[in-house]
Amino acid sequence: MSTDSVSTSLVYQVEVPQPKQHGKPGGLIRHLNFFTGLVSGVVLALVFGFIMNSQFPSGSITANFANAAAGPTFWAMMVGWIIGFLGGMGAFIGPIRWLLGRDLTHADAEFLAGKDQGTFRYWRFTTDHKVVGIQYLIVAMIILGFGGLLAMLIRTELGITWMEVFNPDFYNSLVGTHGIAMVIAMIVIVSGPVGNFIVPLMCGARDMAFPRLNALSIWLLVCAVPPLILSLLVGGIRDGWSVYQPLNSQAGPGMIGYQTTIIVFAVSTALASVNIMTTVLTMRAKGMTWSRTPILIYGAFAAAAMGLYAFPFYMYSQILSMTDRLVNTSFFDPIEGGSVWLYQNLFWLLGHPEVYVILIPSIAVMMELLPVFMRKPLFSYYMAIAGIVGVVGLSGLVWAHHMYMTGWAPQANYPFMLSTEMISIPVGFLVLVVIGTMWRGAFWSRLPMMAIFAVIFNKMIGGVTGVYLSDVPADQYFHGNMFVTAHFHYMLMGAGLFGAMGGIAYYFPKMTGRFLDERTGSIGFWTAFAGFQITFMSMFVAGLQGQPRRVLQFDNLFNLSNWISTIGAYVIGIGMLIFLAAIISSWRSGEIASSNPWQAQTLDWQTATPVPLENFPVLPVVTKLPYDYGVPDPLAPAVLEEKYEEKVGAPS
Numbered sequence: 234m235s236t237d238s239v240s241t242s243l244v245y246q247v248e249v250p251q252p253k254q255h256g257k258p259g260g261l262i263r264h265l266n267f268f269t270g271l272v273s274g275v276v277l278a279l280v281f282g283f284i285m286n287s288q289f290p291s292g293s294i295t296a297n298f299a300n301a302a303a304g305p306t307f308w309a310m311m312v313g314w315i316i317g318f319l320g321g322m323g324a325f326i327g328p329i330r331w332l333l334g335r336d337l338t339h340a341d342a343e344f345l346a347g348k349d350q351g352t353f354r355y356w357r358f359t360t361d362h363k364v365v366g367i368q369y370l371i372v373a374m375i376i377l378g379f380g381g382l383l384a385m386l387i388r389t390e391l392g393i394t395w396m397e398v399f400n401p402d403f404y405n406s407l408v409g410t411h412g413i414a415m416v417i418a419m420i421v422i423v424s425g426p427v428g429n430f431i432v433p434l435m436c437g438a439r440d441m442a443f444p445r446l447n448a449l450s451i452w453l454l455v456c457a458v459p460p461l462i463l464s465l466l467v468g469g470i471r472d473g474w475s476v477y478q479p480l481n482s483q484a485g486p487g488m489i490g491y492q493t494t495i496i497v498f499a500v501s502t503a504l505a506s507v508n509i510m511t512t513v514l515t516m517r518a519k520g521m522t523w524s525r526t527p528i529l530i531y532g533a534f535a536a537a538a539m540g541l542y543a544f545p546f547y548m549y550s551q552i553l554s555m556t557d558r559l560v561n562t563s564f565f566d567p568i569e570g571g572s573v574w575l576y577q578n579l580f581w582l583l584g585h586p587e588v589y590v591i592l593i594p595s596i597a598v599m600m601e602l603l604p605v606f607m608r609k610p611l612f613s614y615y616m617a618i619a620g621i622v623g624v625v626g627l628s629g630l631v632w633a634h635h636m637y638m639t640g641w642a643p644q645a646n647y648p649f650m651l652s653t654e655m656i657s658i659p660v661g662f663l664v665l666v667v668i669g670t671m672w673r674g675a676f677w678s679r680l681p682m683m684a685i686f687a688v689i690f691n692k693m694i695g696g697v698t699g700v701y702l703s704d705v706p707a708d709q710y711f712h713g714n715m716f717v718t719a720h721f722h723y724m725l726m727g728a729g730l731f732g733a734m735g736g737i738a739y740y741f742p743k744m745t746g747r748f749l750d751e752r753t754g755s756i757g758f759w760t761a762f763a764g765f766q767i768t769f770m771s772m773f774v775a776g777l778q779g780q781p782r783r784v785l786q787f788d789n790l791f792n793l794s795n796w797i798s799t800i801g802a803y804v805i806g807i808g809m810l811i812f813l814a815a816i817i818s819s820w821r822s823g824e825i826a827s828s829n830p831w832q833a834q835t836l837d838w839q840t841a842t843p844v845p846l847e848n849f850p851v852l853p854v855v856t857k858l859p860y861d862y863g864v865p866d867p868l869a870p871a872v873l874e875e876k877y878e879e880k881v882g883a884p885s
Contacts, residue, residue, distance in 0.1 A: 262326055262341060267356040270321035274456065277317030278310040285309035305559060307467065307486045311460050311493040318456045319449075323358040327445050346444070348846055358452060360444035363844055366430025367744060368451045370737075373422035374813070376458060377730075380414035383407050385806055388768075390785065392799025394792045401785050406469025406487065408783055410461060413474040413491065417498060419729035420540075420587060421454065423594040423736060428509045428533045431740060434837035435527055437518025437855065439847040442511035446504045453501035457494045464490030473783055475584065478565040478576040481554050489558070492551040499548035506537035506544075518836065520855035527835050527859045528617050532597020535625045536590045542629065543586040550579035574641045581632035588724050589628045592692075593621060595732030596663050599685045602739055603667065605833045606682040607674025610860035617666045623659025631656055634703050638712045646705050653703035660696060664689070680755050684735020687762050691727025695720060698773070715794075716776025719769040726765065734758055734812060741819065742826035746842050750815045750823060757812030764804025771798035835859045 286306045319325065330336055337345070346361040347354030354364050355371070387407050390398045399407065429451075433441055441447045464470060468485020481488060513534045517526065553564040554576070563569030565576045604611050611617060633642070633649040667689060676682070698720040701707045711717060734754075741749040775794035780787055787795075829838040840849055 262323055262344060265321060265323035265326075265358065266353075267322065270318045270323075270452075273321030274314045274318030277320075278314040281313030282306050282310035304486065304489075307489045308493075308555070308559060311489065314459065315456050315493075315497060319452060322452055324449055324452060343846075345448075346846060358448050360440070360448050361846065362429050362433050362441045362444065362447060363744075365441075365447050365451050366426045366428075369421060369425025369429055369454075370744075372451065372455055372458075373418050373425055376414055377418040377422060377809075379458075379462070380411050380418055381806060381809060383411035383414065384802060387411060388799040388802040391795045394787075394789075394795060397785060399785075402471055403469065404785050405471040405473075405783065406465055409470030409473050409476065409491070410465055411474075413470070413494070414461065416474065416587065416725070417454075417457075417494075419591045419725050420502070422733040423598060423729060424533065424536050424540075424590070425451075425454075425505070426740075426744075427529065427594060427598060427736060428505065428537070430744060431837050432509060432530060432533050433512060433516070434743075434840060434844065434848055435530055435835050436512060436516055437521060437836045437849065437853045438512060438516035439849065439852075441508050442516060443508050447508050450501045450504040450508065453497055453504070457497035457501065460490040460497075461494040464488070464494075475580055476554075477580075478554065478573040479567070481576070482557055482565065489555065492555045495551045496548050496555075499544045502540050502544045506541040509533055509537040510541070518853045518855050525855055525858050527601060528611065528614070528621075529597045529601040529835075531618055531621050532594050532600075535597075535621045536594045539586045539590050539593075539625055539628055543583045543590070546579045547583035550576055553579075574636075574639065577636055577639060577641070578632070581635045582629070584635060585632045586628040589624050591725055591729040593624060595688060595728045595736075596667075596692075597621070598732055598736040598739075599667060599688055600663075600670070601835070602681045602685060602735065603670040603674075604860040604862055605739075605831050606677040606679060606685075607670055608677065608862045609670065609674050610858075610862060612666050612669030612672070614858070614860070616662050620659040620662030620666065623662065624656065627652060627656040627659065631703075634708070637705055637708050650703055650705055654700065657696065657700065664692070679738075680749070680751055680758060681735045681739040683755065683758065684731055684738065687731040687758075688728050688735070691723050691731065691765075695723030695727055699724065711776060713781055714776045715772045715780045715782050718782050719772035719776060722765075722769050722772075731758075731762065731765075734761075737816070739831070741816075742830050743837065743842055743844070745820050745823070746826060747819055747823035748826050748830070750819045753815035753818070754812055757808050757810070757815055759808070760811060761805050761808025764801045764806075764808055767801030768798050768805060769801075771795070771801065834861055 285308075288305070327337055342360075344350075345357075345359060347357065347359040347364050350357070354361070355368055359365065359368075386399070387404070390404055390407075429441070429447065433439075464487035466487075467490065468487035470476060470487060470491050471484055472480040476484070476488065476491065513526075513530055517530075553562070556562045557564055557566060557571075563571040565571045565573055567573060600611055600617060630652040631649065633645055634653045637646050667685070671685075698716070702711055702717065702720060738749045738754055741747070771794045775791050775798070778790060778794065780791040780794070826842065828840070828842040831838065836853055836855070839853065
């Protein structure tokens with residue numbers, strides 16, 4: 234058997250000479266950071282708001298903010314915030330210098346990369362992909378915490394069944410804001426850190442293809458968050474995270490904050506997707522052919538590809554909706570010739586692919602962990618690739634199953650039911666690869682391995698319940714009730730959240746140079762997992778009983794399910810706080826880790842820890858596949874050829 238088919242090794246080229254440093258970084262670049270961006274963003278928002286309010290004097294921004302924020306004034310403030318924050322961060326220095334014919338010097342470039350700046354580089358517009366990856370992780374955790382806090386408030390309202398805790402309008406705003414915050418967090422929490430920190434290392438590259446765009450993508454994500462939070466103060470999002478028309482056009486001024494968040498986040502995602510895809514296509518190490526590329530790179534590339542084609546649909550829906558509100562267009566107004574079905578189609582053209590934007594990176598991380606912790610190659614490398622490609626191909630053909638009950642094109646229901654159920658085939662490929670790799674492996678019971686079991690369990694429940702929702706007759710009963718909510722959380726949080734926790738535990742030594750506290754991290758992980766099952770299994774029961782979603786008050790029949798679900802939600806919160814404590818304490822004083830503590834075979838573990846500024850002192854050359862842990866892949870071509878020869882005899 235040829236070992237070339239099942240192992241990875243590195244051959245190093247002659248060291249690449251590095252340019253000498255010249256001078257110090259000049260101009261404003263040394264003085265701009267998050268805090269200057271925050272101040273300039275707030276100031277410019279107030280200035281833009283004042284100017285617009287003077288043109289549309291519907292109220293006073295000092296006396297009646299909510300009234301003044303309606304329409305153009307609030308929109309102008311959002312635009313001012315974005316421009317001011319990015320300008321105060323230094324995002325425009327490079328383009329401005331280029332327009333003036335004075336591009337950044339080598340010293341400027343090194344300063345932007347965060348060289349010799351310590352922890353303060355995390356507060357700057359920094360081009361080093363490793364810093365950006367950690368920035369993505371921190372921002373995702375903050376958004377997750379914000380969304381989790383709103384979830385606690387929602388469950389408190391639903392758990393206290395004998396009284397109203399919140400005003401109904403505010404409660405609906407909590408539900409909508411929670412929904413979009415958690416969707417953004419789940420999209421970012423795996424793809425952001427992994428796509429930016431790990432993928433270039435795994436490719437054998439010195440950085441991302443477009444470092445400045447990389448920095449811009451994370452700070453666009455940051456400036457997308459305040460409009461969403463501010464929207465709660467000016468009417469909120471009362472129509473769920475999907476904000477269907479015509480309710481969207483009838484909503485308060487808080488809807489503009491939501492629309493701004495979506496538009497900015499979509500641009501951020503597009504920049505990140507282009508960067509990841511270009512890096513993978515053009516900067517893989519010499520010898521890293523597509524048949525020698527780790528599965529994690531395939532997963533990151535697939536998620537970026539789906540995000541690149543799917544997110545613009547949602548962005549366009551919000552741009553058109555904003556113009557309906559601000560300049561009286563009628564894209565979605567049926568009275569004026571518009572179509573509410575157009576909005577729903579645009580929304581769900583993203584709304585379902587985004588499930589796989591979350592799921593695929595999480596599954597890819599699990600497949601990267603499995604060979605390491607089972608000490609055997611990935612079972613059927615090519616089946617894993619086929620599963621990822623199949624999901625990408627079918628993800629754009631399933632959106633209409635969310636619209637069975639709308640009356641739109643009823644003759645299309647059954648074709649979309651077929652396409653939705655067909656996507657279970659490539660997903661089944663991925664599940665089989667995971668199970669096959671685990672079969673008879675040398676089990677290594679560390680936290681990352683435990684996360685794999687959790688993701689598999691949650692994914693199976695989410696997948697099975699999704700089959701029911703894809704079926705037209707079943708969806709007629711379940712549509713719009715708590716069964717859908719439970720399924721949704723199993724698919725997104727069940728895979729995304731617990732996959733992210735496993736990935737953090739695995740890559741923590743490479744990111745920080747220290748091990749994550751196994752004991753504390755495991756307690757937090759399993760506490761959150763137990764709370765998750767309590768919360769959403771109870772929601773399945775409530776859905777089977779017929780409880781509608783997004784309601785404040787309900788029949789006493791549903792009291793018990795909601796009490797149990799609320800208790801489970803608080804258990805999730807306790808578990809996440811324990812896990813966060815493990816991260817913070819380990820980052821500061823955890824056990825020192827070697828460069829490759831897991832003895833992994835991929836390139837990301839072959840460089841030093843902490844990772845140097847340009848990753849590799851010399852460029853690696855790949856000669857073999859990435860998963861050589863002593864046991865051959867039974868479906869590798871070379872293995873199949875040997876088995877055939879043993880059975881029928883070698884050719885003469």
